[in-house]
Amino acid sequence: xxxxxxxxxxxxxxxxxxxxxxxxxxxxxxxxxxxxxxxxxxxxxxxxxxxxxxxxxxxxxxxxxxxxxxxxxxxxxxxxxxxxxxxxxxxxxxxxxxxxxxxxxxxxxxxxxxxxxxxxxxxxxxxxxxxxxxxxxxxxxxxxxxxxxxxxxxxxxxxxxxxxxxxxxxxxxxxxxxxxxxxxxxxxxxxxxxxxxxxxxxxxxxxxxxxxxxxxxxxxxxxxxxxxxxxxxxxxxxxxxxxxxxxxxxxxxxxxxxxxxxxxxxxxxxxxxxxxxxxxxxxxxxxxxxxxxxxxxxxxxxxxxxxxxxxxxxxxxxxxxxxxxxxx
Amino acid sequence: xxxxxxxxxxxxxxxxxxxxxxxxxxxxxxxxxxxxxxxxxxxxxxxxxxxxxxxxxxxxxxxxxxxxxxxxxxxxxxxxxxxxxxxxxxxxxxxxxxxxxxxxxxxxxxxxxxxxxxxxxxxxxxxxxxxxxxxxxxxxxxxxxxxxxxxxxxxxxxxxxxxxxxxxxxxxxxxxxxxxxxxxxxxxxxxxxxxxxxxxxxxxxxxxxxxxxxxxxxxxxxxxxxxxxxxxxxxxxxxxxxxxxxxxxxxxxxxxxxxxxxxxxxxxxxxxxxxxxxxxxxxxxxxxxxxxxxxxxxxxxxxxxxxxxxxxxxxxxxxxxxxxxxxx
DNA sequence: GGACAAATTTGAAACGTTTTTCCGGACCGG
DNA sequence: CCGGTCCGGAAAAACGTTTCAAATTTGTCC
Numbered sequence: 167x168x169x170x171x172x173x174x175x176x177x178x179x180x181x182x183x184x185x186x187x188x189x190x191x192x193x194x195x196x197x198x199x200x201x202x203x204x205x206x207x208x209x210x211x212x213x214x215x216x217x218x219x220x221x222x223x224x225x226x227x228x229x230x231x232x233x234x235x236x237x238x239x240x241x242x243x244x245x246x247x248x249x250x251x252x253x254x255x256x257x258x259x260x261x262x263x264x265x266x267x268x269x270x271x272x273x274x275x276x277x278x279x280x281x282x283x284x285x286x287x288x289x290x291x292x293x294x295x296x297x298x299x300x301x302x303x304x305x306x307x308x309x310x311x312x313x314x315x316x317x318x319x320x321x322x323x324x325x326x327x328x329x330x331x332x333x334x335x336x337x338x339x340x341x342x343x344x345x346x347x348x349x350x351x352x353x354x355x356x357x358x359x360x361x362x363x364x365x366x367x368x369x370x371x372x373x374x375x376x377x378x379x380x381x382x383x384x385x386x387x388x389x390x391x392x393x394x395x396x397x398x399x400x401x402x403x404x405x406x407x408x409x410x411x412x413x414x415x416x417x418x419x420x421x422x423x424x425x426x427x428x429x430x431x432x433x434x435x436x437x438x439x440x441x442x443x444x445x446x447x448x449x450x451x452x453x454x455x456x457x458x459x460x461x462x463x464x465x466x467x468x469x470x471x472x473x474x475x476x477x478x479x480x481x482x483x484x485x486x487x488x489x490x491x492x493x494x
Numbered sequence: 495x496x497x498x499x500x501x502x503x504x505x506x507x508x509x510x511x512x513x514x515x516x517x518x519x520x521x522x523x524x525x526x527x528x529x530x531x532x533x534x535x536x537x538x539x540x541x542x543x544x545x546x547x548x549x550x551x552x553x554x555x556x557x558x559x560x561x562x563x564x565x566x567x568x569x570x571x572x573x574x575x576x577x578x579x580x581x582x583x584x585x586x587x588x589x590x591x592x593x594x595x596x597x598x599x600x601x602x603x604x605x606x607x608x609x610x611x612x613x614x615x616x617x618x619x620x621x622x623x624x625x626x627x628x629x630x631x632x633x634x635x636x637x638x639x640x641x642x643x644x645x646x647x648x649x650x651x652x653x654x655x656x657x658x659x660x661x662x663x664x665x666x667x668x669x670x671x672x673x674x675x676x677x678x679x680x681x682x683x684x685x686x687x688x689x690x691x692x693x694x695x696x697x698x699x700x701x702x703x704x705x706x707x708x709x710x711x712x713x714x715x716x717x718x719x720x721x722x723x724x725x726x727x728x729x730x731x732x733x734x735x736x737x738x739x740x741x742x743x744x745x746x747x748x749x750x751x752x753x754x755x756x757x758x759x760x761x762x763x764x765x766x767x768x769x770x771x772x773x774x775x776x777x778x779x780x781x782x783x784x785x786x787x788x789x790x791x792x793x794x795x796x797x798x799x800x801x802x803x804x805x806x807x808x809x810x811x812x813x814x815x816x817x818x819x820x821x822x
Numbered sequence: 823g824g825a826c827a828a829a830t831t832t833g834a835a836a837c838g839t840t841t842t843t844c845c846g847g848a849c850c851g852g
Numbered sequence: 853c854c855g856g857t858c859c860g861g862a863a864a865a866a867c868g869t870t871t872c873a874a875a876t877t878t879g880t881c882c
C-alpha cells in the first residue's frame with residue numbers, strides 16, 4: 167500500500183515516468199489531456215512523492231531549519247508560529263531545534279540540519295560567533311538571522327531596534343514624572359539586555375541603577391523585587407528587560423504592599439499575552455514577534471527560490487509602546 | 495566545499511565506500527585500525543552524511559513529525575520542548591506542524607510529513623476522526639496520540655486523566671468550604687473541557703452552573719467575569735477549564751472589587767508558569783506536560799527502532815493539585 | 823501535400839548512500 | 853603443513869526520483 171512509485175503511476179496512466187515527474191514539477195510543460203490522466207492515476211493509487219528521492223536527485227530539499235534559544239519563551243513561540251505559517255503555505259517543512267541556551271546543543275542541532283540537507287536555516291544565534299554559520303553558508307545553506315542584526319551585509323537578518331525600545335520605555339516613564347529609574351535585567355551578556363539598557367540610559371541622560379538577575383523568568387523578577395525592597399529607597403519607576411521579569415516583580419512589590427503604579431511605575435518588554443492579563447495590567451514595549459518570524463521566513467525562501475534576484479536585507483523593526491495601568 | 499561524499503572519504507582513507515558506510519552505521523563491524531583511518535578522513539574532509547540518500551536507500555529516515563493544535567498555547571509549547579529534547583538526544587530531527595485548529599491545515603501538514611517519509615508522527619488530533627491517522631499507519635508511519643487516549647489498543651497514546659483532574663479540582667474547592675461552584679470553560683466540543691466538567695460534576699454530586707466561552711484565552715476569561723458579575727449572585731468558587739481563562743477571570747473579578755479568594759475562590763487548570771506569578775497566585779491542576787512530550791516520543795521511537803519487541807501502550811497520567819493563594 | 827518548427831513525450835543516466843554477495847587472507851586444530 | 857572457518861573489506865546492485873538529450877507527434881504555412 168505504501169510503495170506506490172512514480173513508475174506505478176506511469177504504468178497506470180500509460181505514460182513514461184518522466185512525464186509523471188513533469189506533471190508533478192512543471193505541470194505547464196505537459197498537455198492538459200495527459201496531465202489529467204496522470205493526476206487521475208495519482209489519485210487512484212494514492213501516490214505520495216518520496217521526498218528523499220526527490221531531494222537526492224534534484225539537489226535541494228523542501229525543508230528549512232529553525233533554531234531557537236528557548237522554545238518555552240512566548241517570544242520565540244510567537245516567532246515560531248509565524249515561521250510555520252509562511253513555510254507551510256509555501257509547502258516547506260520546518261525542522262525545529264531548541265538550543266536551550268547551550269552552545270553545544272546548538273552545534274549538534276546544526277549538524278543534524280546539515281545532514282537533512284535543509285534548504286536554509288533561521289537562527290537566533292546563542293552567541294556572537296559567526297563561525298558555525300559561515301560554515302553552513304559555505305555548504306550552500308542559506309542563513310537568516312532572527313532577532314539579531316547581521317554582522318556583515320552579505321546575509322539577511324531580521325531584528326527589532328532594542329536601543330530604540332529602551333529609549334521609548336524610559337522616555338515614557340520620565341513623561342509620567344519619574345525622576346529615579348531602575349533597570350531590572352537578565353544577564354548582561356545578552357545583546358538584547360545590553361541594547362535596551364544603552365537606549366534607556368541615552369534617554370535618561372546618565373547611568374541607570376541596574377539590578378542584574380541570572381535569568382529572565384517570573385521567579386527572577388520576584389527575587390529582584392526583594393532585592394529592590396531590601397536596598398531601601400524605592401525608585402519612582404522600574405524598567406524590566408522583559409515581561410516575565412516584570413510580572414514577577416509586580417507580584418513581589420504588590421505582596422510587600424507597594425502599590426503599582428501609585429508608588430512605583432512599572433514597564434516591561436515584549437508585550438506577551440499575559441502582560442494585559444495580570445492584576446495590574448502591564449505597560450510594555452511591543453515587538454512584532456509574529457511578523458519577525460514571517461518576514462524572516464519570506465527572506466529565507468526568497469533567497470532559496472530566487473538566488474539570482476535575491477538581495478540581502480538587514481531589516482530592523484521598530485518596537486511600539488503599549489500603555490496600560492502599570493504606568494498610569 | 496559542500497560536495498564531499500562517502501567516496502571522497504573512502505579515497506582519502508584508502509578503503510571502499512562500503513567500508514565507510516560501515517564505520518558510519520555499524521562501527522563494531524570494522525577493525526579499529528581502519529575505523530580510525532576513516533574517522534580521520536571524515537574529520538579532515540568535513541564530511542556530512544547526505545540524509546536523503548541514506549533515507550532513500552535504507553528505507554527509513556531519522557525524522558519524526560509533531561502536529562499540534564496551537565503552538566501558541568503554553569501547554570503545547572511545554573509538550574514540544576519535551577519532544578524536542580528526547581528526539582534530539584536520539585539523533586532524530588523534529589518536523590513541527592501547527593494545525594492551528596484547522597482540520598484542512600492538519601491534513602495538508604500530514605501530507606507533507608508523509609512526503610518527508612518521517613519515521614513516525616506525534617499528534618494531538620484536532621478531532622475524533624481516526625481515518626487520516628489510519629491512512630498514515632497503513633503507510634508504515636507509526637503514530638502516537640498525544641493528550642488524547644487511543645480509541646483502539648493497537649496504537650500508543652499518552653494522555654492525562656481529565657476526569658480525575660476535574661474531580662480533584664472540585665473536591666478541593668468543596669474542602670475549603672465552597673457550596674456553590676461555577677465551571678467556566680472553553681467550547682464544550684473540546685474533549686478536555688467535557689471530561690473536566692464530567693469529573694467536576696461527579697465530585698459535586700449534581701450539575702454545575704456552566705459559563706461556556708468561545709475561546710480559552712485571558713480575554714475570554716475576563717468576559718466570563720463580566721458575565722458572572724452581571725448574573726448577580728456570586729458563587730463561592732469558580733473552576734476554570736484552563737489557566738488562561740482563570741487569569742483573565744481573576745483580573746476581571748479583582749477589577750470589580752471582588753476579592754479572591756476571600757469573596758470567591760478560584761482554581762485553574764494546567765499550572766502554566768504564569769499561574770504562580772499572577773498578583774494573586776493561582777491554585778491549579780498541574781499536568782505533566784513536559785513529561786507527556788518526553789514519554790510520547792520515547793514510545794514512538796521505541797515503536798520505530800524495536801518494532802519486534804514493541805508493545806503498544808495507552809498511558810494515562812494523573813494530574814496533581816497545586817494549592818496557592820487563590821483558594822486559601 | 824510537404825517541409826519545417828514547435829510542442830510533447832520518452833528513455834536512460836544520474837544523485838549518494840546502504841546492503842548484499844563475494845573474495846582473499848589470517849587463524850585454528852589435526 | 854593442510855583443509856576448513858572466520859573476519860574484514862571490496863564491488864556492484866539497488867533505492868525512487870529528476871533531468872536532459874533524443875525521438876516522436878502535432879501544428880503551421882506555403
